[in-house]
Amino acid sequence: MAITTDTLGDIAERVEAGERLGFEDGVRLYRTRDIHALGRLADLVRRRRHGDTAYFNVNRHINYTNRCVLRCRFCSFYRPWDADAPDVYELTVDEVVERAGEAYAHGATEVHIVGGLHPKLPFSYYTEVCRRIRETCPHLHLKAFTAIEIIHFARIAKPRMAIREVLTELREAGLSSLPGGGAEIFDDRVHDEAFQNKVGETEWFEVHRTAHELGLRSNATMLYGHVETIEERVRHLLKLRTHQDESRSSRPGRFNCIVPLPFIPEGSALADLPGPTGLDDLRTLAVCRLLLDNFDHVKAFWIMQSPKLAQVSLNWGVDDLDGTVVYYDITKREGQGTTHQEMTIDVLKRLICEAGCVPVERDSLYRRVIRGEKHWSIEGEDSQVPSPQPETPRERDQGRGLAPEGDSRQT
Ligand code: V47
Numbered sequence: 001m002a003i004t005t006d007t008l009g010d011i012a013e014r015v016e017a018g019e020r021l022g023f024e025d026g027v028r029l030y031r032t033r034d035i036h037a038l039g040r041l042a043d044l045v046r047r048r049r050h051g052d053t054a055y056f057n058v059n060r061h062i063n064y065t066n067r068c069v070l071r072c073r074f075c076s077f078y079r080p081w082d083a084d085a086p087d088v089y090e091l092t093v094d095e096v097v098e099r100a101g102e103a104y105a106h107g108a109t110e111v112h113i114v115g116g117l118h119p120k121l122p123f124s125y126y127t128e129v130c131r132r133i134r135e136t137c138p139h140l141h142l143k144a145f146t147a148i149e150i151i152h153f154a155r156i157a158k159p160r161m162a163i164r165e166v167l168t169e170l171r172e173a174g175l176s177s178l179p180g181g182g183a184e185i186f187d188d189r190v191h192d193e194a195f196q197n198k199v200g201e202t203e204w205f206e207v208h209r210t211a212h213e214l215g216l217r218s219n220a221t222m223l224y225g226h227v228e229t230i231e232e233r234v235r236h237l238l239k240l241r242t243h244q245d246e247s248r249s250s251r252p253g254r255f256n257c258i259v260p261l262p263f264i265p266e267g268s269a270l271a272d273l274p275g276p277t278g279l280d281d282l283r284t285l286a287v288c289r290l291l292l293d294n295f296d297h298v299k300a301f302w303i304m305q306s307p308k309l310a311q312v313s314l315n316w317g318v319d320d321l322d323g324t325v326v327y328y329d330i331t332k333r334e335g336q337g338t339t340h341q342e343m344t345i346d347v348l349k350r351l352i353c354e355a356g357c358v359p360v361e362r363d364s365l366y367r368r369v370i371r372g373e374k375h376w377s378i379e380g381e382d383s384q385v386p387s388p389q390p391e392t393p394r395e396r397d398q399g400r401g402l403a404p405e406g407d408s409r410q411t
Pocket residue numbers: 074075076077146178179180181182183184219220221223259261262263264265268301304322330331
């Protein structure tokens with residue numbers, strides 16, 4: 001990345017005055033050598049919105065299959081749909097529901113369910129997953145299926161369905177919101193080079209527009225640090241901003257947050273690329289905070305940014321950490337090659353406190369979660385959900401991964 005001696009003086013004045021920044025500003029922010037000015041400006045905007053508060057959530061990610069009809073070059077998760085490799089898997093509806101139930105019993109407020117584009121699973125598999133989770137875990141927020149999966153469902157449904165019909169059926173079955181995955185970089189050149197067979201930005205936006213029209217919330221992502229340029233990143237963010245302007249002014253739903261995803265090369269067809277550096281991660285998170293003035297939240301996903309960098313980013317524009325996670329299959333760096341990648345509540349709180357912020361547990365719609373000994377509830381809501389019971393000595397002895405001894409394991 002070409003770095004300039006730009007000291008950002010005029011941009012700082014406009015940020016301090018609360019003015020909206022443009023394309024050239026975004027590129028200058030990315031390229032400045034004055035990283036302290038960049039961090040300070042992003043922190044200013046973050047503190048204006050959220051004060052000292054930094055959010056985290058208690059969730060679990062469930063990846064139901066790694067079979068995929070696509071072959072995206074940045075992806076190390078997928079296995080060709082017809083492959084017979086030992087690590088190919090697809091979970092049954094019962095297995096997905098069991099994992100969600102386990103998470104709920106351990107205090108999770110959200111499950112995040114996504115997978116590859118499976119050629120054979122019928123649309124009823126996905127509605128059944130939602131319906132059964134809704135029945136067994138009534139207060140669990142079900143954030144599931146990227147825009148790319150939604151389009152896949154519309155195509156495989158018999159007879160074919162419209163995107164609106166797919167979303168409506170899933171919502172009736174229990175779906176609560178959409179995650180932001182699959183956006184990558186909205187640019188034809190990058191699309192052709194890194195994820196040629198995937199549907200493009202028109203379809204990604206169509207799904208999120210329809211979701212917002214139906215009153216569903218969703219998230220947005222940007223996968224950066226592979227074959228794209230700084231200019232392409234900035235354009236991607238501005239497209240998200242335009243969409244959010246439209247949703248905020250004319251639709252009942254909108255994006256909750258932006259989740260910038262640093263490319264992790266290991267195991268992918270682009271493994272010869274180095275991936276973004278820590279400073280690039282910080283710059284990107286800060287630029288997101290400064291350009292996306294109509295997004296309430298900038299989220300760091302510690303699974304990809306690493307816990308250490310996610311912590312530092314709390315002073316660089318980020319106000320939210322996802323989450324306890326527990327198992328994650330799409331990238332495996334934090335699990336040293338295994339899918340078990342878990343952060344305890346105690347560790348999340350410690351990361352946030354040490355960054356000088358006040359940790360607040362949120363639900364998927366950024367409402368405060370109130371935890372009591374017997375129940376947890378959402379601020380302003382009547383319903384109470386039983387709190388997780390203390391672990392038996394046997395469960396404690398079986399201890400899970402990243403949690404230091406003595407930490408409460410609540411997911
Ligand atoms: O869609 C795939 C990306 C996404 C790699 O909405 C990769 O709250 C880095 O979207 N290196 C899935 N990234 C993750 C995602 C997400 C994560 C956390 C929270 C939310 C949210 C969304 O991960 C995929 C793709 O864009 N991805 N391969 C890789 N090698």
